[in-house]
Amino acid sequence: MQYVDCIVMGGGAAGLMCAASAAKRGKSVWILDHANKVGKKILMSGGGRCNFTNYFIEPENFLSTNPHFCISALSRYTQYDFLELVGKYDLAYHEKTLGQLFCDNKAKDILHILLSECDTSGVVIHTQCHIETLDSCGSQEKNSENVPDDVKPRFILQTSLGEVACHSVVVATGGLSIPTMGATGLGYDVAKQFGLRVKPRYASLVPFTFKDHQHMPLLSMMQSLAGVALPVSVSCQNQSFSEALLFTHKGLSGPAILQISNYWNTGDTVTIDFLPHESLELILQKCQQENDRSELKNILSRYMPKRFVNVWLESHPSLQALTEKSVAQYSKADIQQLVVLFHAWECVPAGTEGYKTAEVTKGGVDTDDVSSKTFEAKKTPGLFFVGEVLDVTGWLGGYNFQWAWASGYCAAQYV
Numbered sequence: 001m002q003y004v005d006c007i008v009m010g011g012g013a014a015g016l017m018c019a020a021s022a023a024k025r026g027k028s029v030w031i032l033d034h035a036n037k038v039g040k041k042i043l044m045s046g047g048g049r050c051n052f053t054n055y056f057i058e059p060e061n062f063l064s065t066n067p068h069f070c071i072s073a074l075s076r077y078t079q080y081d082f083l084e085l086v087g088k089y090d091l092a093y094h095e096k097t098l099g100q101l102f103c104d105n106k107a108k109d110i111l112h113i114l115l116s117e118c119d120t121s122g123v124v125i126h127t128q129c130h131i132e133t134l135d136s137c138g139s140q141e142k143n144s145e146n147v148p149d150d151v152k153p154r155f156i157l158q159t160s161l162g163e164v165a166c167h168s169v170v171v172a173t174g175g176l177s178i179p180t181m182g183a184t185g186l187g188y189d190v191a192k193q194f195g196l197r198v199k200p201r202y203a204s205l206v207p208f209t210f211k212d213h214q215h216m217p218l219l220s221m222m223q224s225l226a227g228v229a230l231p232v233s234v235s236c237q238n239q240s241f242s243e244a245l246l247f248t249h250k251g252l253s254g255p256a257i258l259q260i261s262n263y264w265n266t267g268d269t270v271t272i273d274f275l276p277h278e279s280l281e282l283i284l285q286k287c288q289q290e291n292d293r294s295e296l297k298n299i300l301s302r303y304m305p306k307r308f309v310n311v312w313l314e315s316h317p318s319l320q321a322l323t324e325k326s327v328a329q330y331s332k333a334d335i336q337q338l339v340v341l342f343h344a345w346e347c348v349p350a351g352t353e354g355y356k357t358a359e360v361t362k363g364g365v366d367t368d369d370v371s372s373k374t375f376e377a378k379k380t381p382g383l384f385f386v387g388e389v390l391d392v393t394g395w396l397g398g399y400n401f402q403w404a405w406a407s408g409y410c411a412a413q414y415v
Contacts, residue, residue, distance in 0.1 A: 003153060004030045004124075006168045006415045009186070011038025011125060013401055014387025015172030016114040017408030022170075022415050023121030030166075031118070031125045032159060035182040038125060039111040041174070044181065045401070050107030052086070053079040053405070054398035055099035062403065063262055063393045065199055069367040070392050070403065073375075077406040079398075089113045097243075100397045130160040134169065134190060136380075154382040168382045168415035172408065175361025175388040176201060183355070187389035188365065194380045197366035199391045203358035205400075206261050207253035208270070208349035218347065221315040222247050228308050232256050233276035237263045242276055247308075250353060258396050261352060262362060273343045274312075278303055280342050284335050287327045296323055300342075316341060360400055364391040375411035384411045 008019045011033035023029045031038065042050060054061075057079045059071045083101075086093065091113065092104035103109045118125065137153045153165040173187035188198045210218040225247035232245040234256045246254035260270060286292075287299060300309040313319050319341070322334055352358070365385050369378055377383040386407040394400040 001156070001163045001165055004028050004164060004166045005151070006030075006170060007032060007155070007157060007164065007166045008170045008172055009131060009190070010172035010174060010387075011035070011127070012172060012174050012387065013039070013042055013114075013404035014174075014408040015170070016111075016118060017405050018170050018172060018384075018386055018412045018415075019123045019125075020114065020117035020121050021409045021412030023118065023123045025412070027415060029121075029123045030164070031123060032129045032131060032157075032161075033125070033127050033182075034130050034184075036128055038127060039114065040181045041178065042111050042114075043107050044178075045107055046102050048107055049102045049105075050110045051096075051100050051102050051398040051401070052093075052110050053082050053101050053402045055079060055095065055101065057399065057402050061395045061399045063362065064367055064391050066367045066391075069370075069372045069390075070406075072372045073406040073410045074402070077409040079402055081409075082402065082405045085117075086110070086113060089116070098397055126161055128160075131157055131186070132160070133158040134193070137165065168384065170384040170386060170411055170415060171365075171389055172386050173389055175364060176355045177203060177358040177361050177388075179355060187385070190383075191365045191369075191377075191385065191389075194377060194383055196369040196377055196380075196385075199363040199366055201361050201363040203352050203355045204262050204362035204393055205258045205359035205396050206352040206354065206357060207248060208251045208257055208261065208264075209351050209353055210251040210347070211350040217315070219251065221311060222251055223249050224311050224315075225308060228305050229254060230274065230305055230308060231276060233273040234260045235271045235273075236260050236268055237265075239263045245272070245274075251349065255396055258359065262393060262395065264349070264352075266351065267348065269346050269348050272345050272347070274308075274345065275303055275342050281335055281339050284327055284330060284338065288330065291328055293326055293328065296327055296338075299327060304342075312341075359396065360388060360393055362393045364389050367391050373410070374414040375407055376414060382415075384415060386411045 005027040006022050006029045008015045008031045011031045019029045019031050062070045091109055093101050134157050151167055155169050156165050171187045171190050176183050191198050212219045226249045229244050229246045233242040241256050241259040243255035245256045297309050370385055375384045375386050387404045394403050
């Protein structure tokens, strides 16, 4: 049986960061990953350009049953610490909107940095390696090779590569999102095995799906708008985001919808303002004052995509009477009816597209059972949890990668 100081389960963002950081401290580290290569979700993120962090990282950008848990790690390894790392490799990057930082070239540039850090620190990466069992050490603890005299192995892993003993195990297996990339529930199984609680898990940062109803053929309307995008403000559970919305053949997507999905629960009403930077009431009042004889759809098309305006008006029978008369003839009640339908349209999604397209898993290993300083399980010395497997979920925009970097780095200081 071989001995390694630290086994990192999972070769994603958090696992790679943790492994490289631990190895820099002189620890012998193996990464074990069941996929054929590490960093798959890094490569596909940000449309292939990896939104690797954000200039405006705050604890308020993260959801958790314990909202204070993330504060320590985010303050000890900040976005600027990661920017210092990418600067070491002269990575070309740019800011898009809202502080989001992307690679100028490809996401593989970020993966290259992490792999280079692992390589120079002596991390051994084993892909296509399946972990069959993980157990606390018993009487076999000194039967492994190369065990330092002052170190007591704590765990034994049975793997497809053989048996290995180690002092620390870092669970960096991620969540359930995007199973085609190899996502599994292994990390949650390990947590339960060692007595840690696991919070309910949900697909998040995910598009909404809809169904047709007799009184409102929602899905049909959205399908006829598939591909149309426009800036909106979307609200749910006293939280709002102002970004782009995209209509799809299944319902609603785009950054604004993905963001609000973090806060949505089944049955919740979502409110959408399709004209967040203008006042439709003032627009129509001005048209009346100027005796503008333009049709309603033509006035609205000055501010919103024409296809959206046409379908929206046609899909709401209550607006039929308004489309047949001049704006100059509108009463205050007519204008208020339009204001509600364009500034405060309410809908109840049937559900989400699920883990198949979700960017993250909300929920996970209960942070009350893990140290916010070391990321070690409070009742199992040597067992650590980092990244998405924990009950910490960030906003869209580089926040979840920063959580991976921060939690991975901080745990590495204690393995």
